[in-house]
Amino acid sequence: MSASLFLLREPLLDPARKVIAHELRWQAGAQSGEDADSVALGLLLAAELHRGDEGWLLADGKLVLPVGPAFFESAAVQMLPGAAFMLTLEEGAAIKPDALAAARAAGFHVALRGLDIDSALQPLLSGYELDGAASDLAAQLKRAMAQRAPGARIAVRNIAAWKHYDVCAGAGLDVYAGRLIDAPAPAQAARGLNPSQTVILQLMNLVGRNADVRELEGVLKRDAAISYKLFRYINSVGFGLGAEITSLRHAVSMLGYSTLYRWLSLLLATASTGAHAAALMQTAIIRGRFTELLGHYLLPKGDAENLFVAGMFSLLDRLLGIPMEDVLTQIQLSEALSQALTKRAGIYGPFLALAESCERSDGNSQGCADALFLSAEQVNAAHLAALAWAQNLKL
Template identity: 45%
Template sequence: MIEDNFILREPLLDPKQRVIGFQFSWLQKDPNAETSLENLNHLLEFVAGHLNDDDKGFLLGDSLLFLEAAPELLQAEGLSLFPPKNTVLILHKKYFANEATLEAVKKLRTLGFGICLRGAEITTLERSFFAYVSHIEVKLNASNFASQAKVYASLKQSAVKMVARNVATWQDFDACSALGLDSFVGKLHLTPRPSSAPKALNSSQTTILQLMEMVRKNADVQQLELVVKRDPTLAYKLLRYINSAGFGLRTEVQSLKHAVQMLGYSPLYRWLTVLLATASSSGYSPVLLETAIVRGRFAEVLGQMKMSKAEAENLFVAGMFSLLDRLLGLPMQEVLSSIQLPDVVTDALISRGGIYGPYLALAEASELNSTLVGSLAESVKISAEDVNAAHLASLVWAKNVASAA
């Protein structure tokens, strides 16, 4: 049942570090509990219910979903709720020895679902598997890279796509990209690329920080507009975010003054935080930005269950700022010295302490494939079902916002 499982995710990246989907796995509260076909159906129905809309269809657009699968899941009726072209089931090589599993794989492939082969030795892979799979999971072996390169080159000529897991360094990422690997799963995106460029705030970031401080002090909107006019592109980008589907406004916001009239100052502050993250002149990883937006929204939605609206909005800022040092290429202390934040937000950022810390840590753990998710959810007294609903809703919300970047 969904109340006994937490959804964990890892981003799926293309060679340009763009998010092209997510890999979902299930963390059971009781690791020794057996998962029945009925429970798997409940899980699939829950996820599909949050990612589909009767009018809009699949709410993650063209994103791929990689789902860790056992043979039982292949028979689950809940799979029919997922768009086949967006869904890839990860299945270990050992299961292909079972005739019933192989027949289920054939049927799903006929319907358009993808199958990702896990656990195969890339250098000794039986080519007969290629008739049943759309993807193959590969692991980089630095000590045997030359021979692997030849195999990757031959695989590139086939219809099977290669997915790299646990690529440890950006040098390995670039090497795999050059060899033709199609996508990457892991946490490398949380490690910024090394850069020799001097680390300092640019003029746009300085302007945004000034605006954030003015908003915090409820400065007159005419004063805000005077500052925004120094950089017209900032006003354009800010209005794009505010008008994104992520905010759900029925009336298009035409100006900064209009935004303040409709939303007030607190929501404006959050969008300036997003704008600050995208204003890097040295370039930022698209996946890092999307991760920050998901983390901020996830923490905010969790907070809405227990806190006031204003406090929950502070959690969004905390989530965004938790990755801002990596997005800007600056130490966290330097980022925090640039703007005045409430002490409770600073406590959450520095030590995951204070009243906001556990909510931020919970959102963070769900993207790190961490076994701490259950204990963190228990510490803030939020059920697994509510955590999972907040997680999926945040992915949809962030997808809309990121498309406005």
């Protein structure tokens, strides 16, 4: 059954608004904690995110994985690096104490979605998950704090507004931020481009019209930090170039203008300084790479690079706090990119829509994939490769 299921990704934020993990589960069509499907998910992650001598591809990235009791006695437990995972159980799950203890000994953290569990198992739990939409949330929170083991964390789901996140953060709670990605920016958030983004945008417009490198260098000199970040990003993921990129002229000669443009698009999104920007930036990076990798199945390299830009720019309106139409008045983009960003239309729109659908519990990934004649296997492989790429990027 898992061969026809699509992965769903959701970031987990700590009280400091830092992305500390991503939850991966199956989208609608399977209950995430069902034994067979949770085992299949674990085996998929072991296959896609562990490569021989390269080891675990997520670097120090953490994953949250909803599982059922059978997961603890499956091969996935031996195949996955326990320290990289938080396994979440539904309350009432018939888990064997020795199986839970063995998972903890292997480095896995285990959280309970709910509060009711055998008291003998409570010391083995690393945390609890609560429903932020529950009418008795305050009572649940009080109970969770009373029964949790020292150091155990509490996370809250279904938080749909940044002001509610702030309340949770003030109480020391982690928050699953999937619904916050599409939420309006906080009222106090800065609007429009900051000085660094203005410089980056000027560079992008120059690169877009193939301006002389000396003209680019003149703009780049206005902000030394931009050069540092740009070269760090490029060098962190590697291109088999045999040498480290140390100057703009070197970058142009080794990569070309189109590849430089995609890196500047990443730099533009990650230059946001708003307090709410961390989850949006991480999502934009994964979305950009995911959309690009989807394009590799069907489109020429140049179009795939444009898909990276489409994914990166798809959250600029949220990051900048202004409508997408206003964003597009400040940057020179092709009609195909503009159609994708405003209407999810044109040649690039369906790829972007598919990547976005994999971030939403109610997303129609099956329909989006069918429209592009892509299988769940292809989409999931691209999704995990994009996540690994983003985790290895030195932000």
